[in-house]
Amino acid sequence: MDTDILRKKKWRTTIIFILLIVLTYSSAVITEFSLIEGIIAIPGTVIWMAVNLIPSSEALENLPKVLERLWETIVLSIFATMTATICALFFAMMGSKTTQVQHFVGIAARFVASIFRNIPVVAWALMLVISFGHNVITGYFALFFSTFGFLVRMFIETIDEASSDGVEALKATGSTYLQVVFKGVLPDTMPQMLSWVFYMIETNIRSATLVGILTGTGIGYLFDMYYKSLNYEMVGLITITIVLVVFAIEFASNKIRRAIS
Incomplete structure (x- = not known):
């Protein structure tokens, strides 16, 4: 009985996890978002902020x-x-x-x-x-x-x-x-x-x-x-x-x- 309950919980968790992956991927496709391009842009963004957002006297x-x-x-x-x-x-x-x-x-x-x-x-x-x-x-x-x-x-x-x-x-x-x-x-x-x-x-x-x-x-x-x-x-x-x-x-x-x- 306990084994059946644990198996059902595992299946539910797996299904939910798969749905989250599908939703995440679908959202990225619809919005044309590229995670790789976002990561590549981080250093340039940090440099721009360091140059332009530092308060002067x-x-x-x-x-x-x-x-x-x-x-x-x-x-x-x-x-x-x-x-x-x-x-x-x-x-x-x-x-x-x-x-x-x-x-x-x-x-x-x-x-x-x-x-x-x-x-x-x-x-x-x-x-x-x-x-x-x-x-x-x-x-x-x-x-x-x-x-x-x-x-x-x-x-x-x-x-x-x-x-x-x-x-x-x-x-x-x-x-x-x-x-x-x-x-x-x-x-x-x-x-x-x-x-x-x-x-x-x-x-x-x-x-x-x-x-x-x-x-x-x-x-x-x-x-x-x-x-x-x-x-x-x-x-x-x-x-x-x-x-x-x-x-x-x-x-x-x-x-x-x-x-x-």
Whole structure:
């Protein structure tokens, strides 16, 4: 019996592996992509980047302006993430099978979150530009909507996986809904939820650069302006500052996550 099960698993794994190879090859043929040509082009690309993207002393004189725009992007990302977190936590409580008040409400909450999650942040930015124009509000809502949809799903999975036993014990003792949430759900799930929040802050800082290009705000606006004017030294300086900030935030968030776990 065990041998038959293992044989079936091997066949399924083999079939899936073959399908992935076929899909990969088909995609390369359709897009006319050549892996060999791509590998050959890597050294030339690295040399071009080393020559053109290294900031000069003249570019470094604009560092204060870059940092000002970068700070605007960081603040926007954090604010959008934190406000989305509050709304996502509420919807996750309604959508989780462990804490939902009514089954229909739970389905509705998960459905709304699914819609927001499956629309990319770029699509949100393009749609919102039509309504709000090129300003910070557009960037905020684009980040807020995509973050909200993602966090609702992650929070629901966290609640269902981490707190079901504790919730059942509290319900058996006659605890109220709020007591179940604040004494059974949040203490067990808060470390994992905070991990997802920090992850979204990191992600949103990267996404905010692209959103800024579309909305004409933040560090993305500077990147787009210098890129279109072929000022690659400034493009390199902006890219380096973004990378350093993301690394710094990732380092800090890892420290915090280890401290609270």
